[in-house]
Amino acid sequence: MSAGTTSTIAIIGLGSMGLGMAQSVLRAGxxxxxxxxxxxxxxxxxxxGGVVGSSPADxxxxxxxxxxxxxxxxQTETVLFGPAGIVPVMQSGSVIISCATMAPAVARALAARCAESGVLYLDAPMSGGAARAGSGELTFMASGTPEAFAAARPALDAMAGKVYELGDEAGIGASFKIVNQLLAGVHIAAACEAITFARKLGLDIAKVYEVITASAGNSWMFENRVPHILEGDYAPKSAVNIFTKDLxxxxxxxxxxxxxxxxxxxALQLFLMTAAAGMGRDDDASPARLIAQITGIDLPMRKDA
Amino acid sequence: MSAGTTSTIAIIGLGSMGLGMAQSVLRAGxxxxxxxxxxxxxxxxxxxGGVVGSSPADxxxxxxxxxxxxxxxxQTETVLFGPAGIVPVMQSGSVIISCATMAPAVARALAARCAESGVLYLDAPMSGGAARAGSGELTFMASGTPEAFAAARPALDAMAGKVYELGDEAGIGASFKIVNQLLAGVHIAAACEAITFARKLGLDIAKVYEVITASAGNSWMFENRVPHILEGDYAPKSAVNIFTKDLxxxxxxxxxxxxxxxxxxxALQLFLMTAAAGMGRDDDASPARLIAQITGIDLPMRKDA
Structure with missing residues (x-):
């Protein structure tokens, strides 16, 4: 399919990510x-401007x-092979772009089952958040056959700022994503631990943010999540439960x-403690709030939170 | 003391950092x-081009x-107050720039003892490594009285790319450095764990480096230390024992x-395991080598290492 032609692209799962991706694909025509x-x-x-189906298959x-x-x-397995699942109704040579974070072995198994029906499978976990989903600038860590990549290209062109093509079989994309999530989860947990410890030491944590983000102790997650703590805003951009799942x-x-x-x-234990304390659906910077509650330090807290 | 005038500046401890700082100060005249x-x-x-004394006091x-x-x-306490220590011979109004990472309470105590002798004390742990010490581009996380900052200025101007002025008493600089070291140590440990795990999953770890450094899993330390692992080079730029100490x-x-x-x-336990296995003086990316040895995965290893 060449650039500029119109494809029919289905998106199953219309949360903050899926809806943003749908908007990007619509914008591409x-x-x-x-x-x-x-x-x-x-x-x-x-x-x-999208068309709502009555089921995944529809x-x-x-x-x-x-x-x-x-x-x-x-959930991915249910969408593919459950009641009103998509694989039985998909035409041979059409492609599934599978975006959920999952174990590499599961991705390989799903791809193998799709192949039995002649359906292509791109193992394509993503990162970038809802804003970049909506602007068509997601990053995909993708692997699959050349045929799967080629078939998926119109959607990837519309949704992605960057597509890493990591190998020719399912499971490799999943593995890269898992390694990323290990680091991301540890870095959020460490950020929560460090910023509360800084408060315990009597430091101005806004100043700590300024100094650390310019120092060797910085991480992408420290820089991105500590502002939630400084603002006392635990409305979920990404939830604690994502990391109890991924870790x-x-x-x-x-x-x-x-x-x-x-x-x-x-890090997993710290997220589990946070979820156990009732904050599983809150922002993934919530381990800082849990540590503050346990240790009695004062952190900023939005009045409406 | 105004800019352009010549001061006599002593440097006690001429390792890779101290020697580089001496060179920067000499270059400033x-x-x-x-x-x-x-x-x-x-x-x-x-x-x-420096003058070698016969003791710290000399x-x-x-x-x-x-x-x-x-x-x-x-070691700092010995230099200040031990045999041939510097504080008894320093003139009133002269200043100590104390650079070692230490507990805030210890920094406060040292500053108080200096004050009894009329000697100013700047709590000024640094970061940046030997190369930036030699080029006069260190970062200092400093606290102390305005008098201490003013007296230290000629040396700071020669040694620092950035001086964070974090408060008017000793201990605050030490606290910021400790928070930085907590994060830095955790991020190195996480980088070692993640990159070896990636190898266990069968991934091309050079590709993992490329993808992660462009993703939300990145950290300053991942970006800086993983190249040592990719090159199999564990000659110490900074040693494991620094992190057993700081953590x-x-x-x-x-x-x-x-x-x-x-x-x-x-993270401390992982560094302790690495030191216990005989790698305490090796590069602080060595936990990766320990994990590889334990788990039997293959990592690059320099022939001369």
Whole structure:
């Protein structure tokens, strides 16, 4: 399919990421069909100019590309192979862009099952957040056959600022994403621990932010998440439960492969503690709030939070 | 003292950092006196154009500014107050620039003892490495009285790219540095864990470096230290023992203040394991080598290493 032609592209899962991706694909001139279990999400798609399907299968039926933008591998499997799943209705040579973070072995298994039906599978976890989904500037860590990449190209061109082509089989993209999530999770946990410790030491934490972001202690996540703590704003941009899930996958792989991961394990425990204290759906900077509650230090807190 | 005038500045401790600082101060036109317990270090100072003293006291006697660039608080205390220590010979109104990473309470105590002798004390831990010491582009996280800052200015102007003025009493600079070291140590440990895990997953770790440094999993330390792992080069730019020391200080403060630090604790244990395996003096990316040895994965290794 050459540039400038119109494709029918389905998006299953219309949360903040999926809806933004739908908007980017619409802006590129394609026909977008979509499905979500939440009526508010499908209403938003209709408002944006997309066509709402009555089920995943209905949304996918006439599409040459289906992006699956759900939370985890279990939901992905349901969308692909569950009741009203998409694979049985997809035409041979059409492609699934699978965006959820999952274990590499699961991605390989899903790709193999799709191949049995002649459906291509691009293992394409993404990063970048809702704003970049809406502006068509996501980063994809993708792997799959050359045929899968070629078939997915119209959607990738519309949604991505950068596509890393990491290998010719499913599972490699998933592996890169898992390594990224290990680091991202540890860095958020460390940022929460360090900024609360700084407060305990009596420091001006806004000044700590200024100094650390210019020093060797900086990380992408420190720079991005500590402002939430400085503002006392724990409305979820990305939730604690994302990291209990993703660091849980990291932990599962480590045990399956007999590979010790002590730093990631500590971070997982801190996120689990935060979720256990009732903040699982709050912003992933919430471990700072938990530590502040436990230790009695004062942190900024929005009045309306 | 106005810009352009010549000061006599002593540097006690002429390791890679102290020697570079001496070179920067000499280049600014000041007289440099110095002392180190290692003959090779004092010989290097003489070659650079500095005057070698026979003891800390002898080097400091005629100096208006003395930078103390030793490894820890115990060595700093010995230089200040031990046999042939500098404080008894320093003139009233002269200033010590104390550069070692140490607990804030220790920095406060040293400053108080200096004040009893009329000697000013600038709590000024630094970061930037040997190359930036030699080019006069260090970053100082400094606190102390306005008089201490004013007296230290000629040396700071020669040595620093950036001086953070963080407060008017000793201990604040030390606190900022400790927070930085907590993050830096955790990020190195996480980088070592993640890059070896990536290898276990079968990934091309040079590609992992490329992708992660452009993604949300990045940190200053990941970007700076992983190249050592990719090159298999564990010759020490900064040693494992620096982080067993600095994360040890973090751990001590946490226990003293009843402040839990689970992420930093895990990182400390990983550095301790690495030191216990005989790599304490090697590069601080060595936890990657230890994990590779334990788990049997292959990492690049320089033939001459």
């Amino acid at each position: 394609h026909v977008v069909r979509g499905y979500d279990v939440t009526p508010a999400a499908t209403a938003a798609l209709a408002t944006a 949304a996918a039926m006439s599409a040459s590309i289906v992006a699956v933008v759900v939370v985890n591998s279990a 849980g996958i990291v932990s599962d792989i480590g045990r399956a492969e007999t590979f010790p991961l002590p730093i990631a394990a500590s | 000041h007289v440099v006196r110095g002392y180190d317990v290692t003959p090779a270090a004092t010989a290097a100072l003489a070659t650079a 080097a400091a006697m005629s100096a208006s500014i003395v930078a103390v660039v030793v490894v820890n608080s115990a 040890g200080i973090v751990s001590d403060i946490g226990r003293a203040e009843t402040f839990p630090l689970p992420i930093a604790a895990s």
